[in-house]
Amino acid sequence: xxxxxxxxxxxxxxxxxxxxxxxxxxxxxxxxxxxxxxxxxxxxxxxxxxxxxxxxxxxxxxxxxxxxxxxxxxxxxxxxxxxxxxxxxxxxxxxxxxxxxxxxxxxxxxxxxxxxxxxxxxxxxxxxxxxxxxxxxxxxxxxxxxxxxxxxxxxxxxxxxxxxxxxxxxxxxxxxxxxxxxxxxxxxxxxxxxxxxxxxxxxxxxxxxxxxxxxxxxxxxxxxxxxxxxxxxxxxxxxxxxxxxxxxxxxxxxxxxxxxxxxxxxxxxxxxxxxxxxxxxxxxxxxxx
Ligand SMILES: Nc1nc2c(ncn2[C@@H]2O[C@H](COP(=O)(O)OP(=O)(O)OP(=O)(O)O)[C@@H](O)[C@H]2O)c(=O)[nH]1
Ligand SMILES: [Mg+2]
Numbered sequence: 001x002x003x004x005x006x007x008x009x010x011x012x013x014x015x016x017x018x019x020x021x022x023x024x025x026x027x028x029x030x031x032x033x034x035x036x037x038x039x040x041x042x043x044x045x046x047x048x049x050x051x052x053x054x055x056x057x058x059x060x061x062x063x064x065x066x067x068x069x070x071x072x073x074x075x076x077x078x079x080x081x082x083x084x085x086x087x088x089x090x091x092x093x094x095x096x097x098x099x100x101x102x103x104x105x106x107x108x109x110x111x112x113x114x115x116x117x118x119x120x121x122x123x124x125x126x127x128x129x130x131x132x133x134x135x136x137x138x139x140x141x142x143x144x145x146x147x148x149x150x151x152x153x154x155x156x157x158x159x160x161x162x163x164x165x166x167x168x169x170x171x172x173x174x175x176x177x178x179x180x181x182x183x184x185x186x187x188x189x190x191x192x193x194x195x196x197x198x199x200x201x202x203x204x205x206x207x208x209x210x211x212x213x214x215x216x217x218x219x220x221x222x223x224x225x226x227x228x229x230x231x232x233x234x235x236x237x238x239x240x241x242x243x244x245x246x247x248x249x250x251x252x253x254x255x256x257x258x259x260x261x262x263x264x265x266x267x268x269x270x271x272x273x274x275x276x277x278x279x280x281x282x283x284x285x286x287x288x289x
Contacts, residue, residue: 008223011230012056016084018237020145023244030250033087033240034080034144038106039151041073041094044186047213048151049081049089054214055229056083061219065091078109080116087233093120098165100268103172104129107264110148110176111257112141126269133258142250145243147236148173148181150205154191158199167203175260178253179239183208184232207235 020027037045046065054061064081068074079091092109095102102122108114108129113136123129150170158166173181183200185193188210197208211228 008226008230011234012058015087015230015233015237016056018084018086020086020240020244023241025244025247028244028248028250029142030145030244030248031086031143032145033236034112034146035083035087035089035149035236036092036110036146037090037149037151038092038109039094040153041096042070043094043151043153044184044213045094045151046075046091047215048149048184048186048211049091051211051214051225051229052083052089052233053081054219055226056233061214061216063216067215076119078114078116078118078120083233087236090116097162098169100264100271103169104261104265104268107172107176107261108132110146110173111254111261112136112144112146113258113261115139124268124272126265129265130262133261140254142254145240146177147179147239148177149236150181150183152183152185152196152200153187154185154193154196154210155187157192157196163199163203170203170205172260172264176257178243180204180206182232182236182239185210186213188212207239209235 018033020030020033037048039045044067046067049065050061050063050067053064065079066074073094075091076093077091078093080088081091082088092106095106101124104124105114105120105122113133115136150173170181173179183197183205185196185200185208189212193210197210200208209228209232211232212225214225214229
């Protein structure tokens with residue numbers, strides 16, 4: 001127990017004092033690590049934030065991010081919660097599926113093209129999205145390292161049809177941030193987390209963390225749960241340290257991400273128009289781009 005307590009304290013201390021200035025090549029102009037959560041509705045994003053705060057602050061359990069059992073989305077605002085001087089975790093509106101309608105906004109968030117602390121509206125409107133991107137040039141964000149975190153409850157397995165979209169989404173997250181998303185499997189005692197882990201690893205994800213969130217109903221501290229949450233944060237920093245060993249050109253990266261996003265939005269618009277034409281004219285032979 002004593003040895004264990006020392007490890008927990010050591011890891012917590014490491015996380016709390018992590019500074020980008022101490023990376024191999026220094027901060028390279030970055031000043032914040034942004035953990036950007038996303039995932040389906042009700043899978044435990046807000047609870048993960050509350051769990052992280054609980055474990056890092058080492059005090060009473062407190063509800064920072066509203067987490068509720070509900071059939072619809074509880075969180076609509078994209079809210080930033082600072083965890084340490086360097087690390088901030090961002091809550092997000094839950095997706096219903098990974099279709100282009102909802103993912104477009106998430107890619108823009110991941111590329112730091114949308115300011116924090118705003119209500120999240122999914123939009124299919126090409127012009128609106130392009131204007132948002134242009135507006136972001138007024139005050140471009142080059143100082144955040146964004147790490148995508150995909151929160152997924154093992155209570156419900158991924159249906160065959162969902163896997164293709166999920167794989168594509170995971171690949172695009174990497175294009176928008178330079179990082180593969182870290183997958184956090186929640187409700188680990190209520191489903192087959194081994195199967196879920198396998199499926200995500202097969203999709204190319206490199207880190208899968210299995211946790212049971214602390215919740216309003218059940219937040220009695222346990223060694224295992226504390227360790228899991230710290231392991232999640234430690235893994236994120238490991239990834240940051242690795243990437244920061246190499247020279248970064250934040251401006252160049254932003255340009256590349258913007259190109260990807262513009263292409264994605266354009267293709268989405270074209271597909272939508274084709275779909276509309278098919279429906280209107282009932283022409284089934286038009287090709288899908
Ligand atoms: N047993 C258990 N319950 C959990 C876990 N994670 C979340 N919950 C519960 O599941 C419900 C939904 O959790 P939230 O954290 O609100 O989920 P969310 O992803 O933020 O949901 P939206 O904001 O609606 O997208 C709440 O009642 C939580 O207490 C977990 O790991 N184990
Ligand atoms: Mg939420």
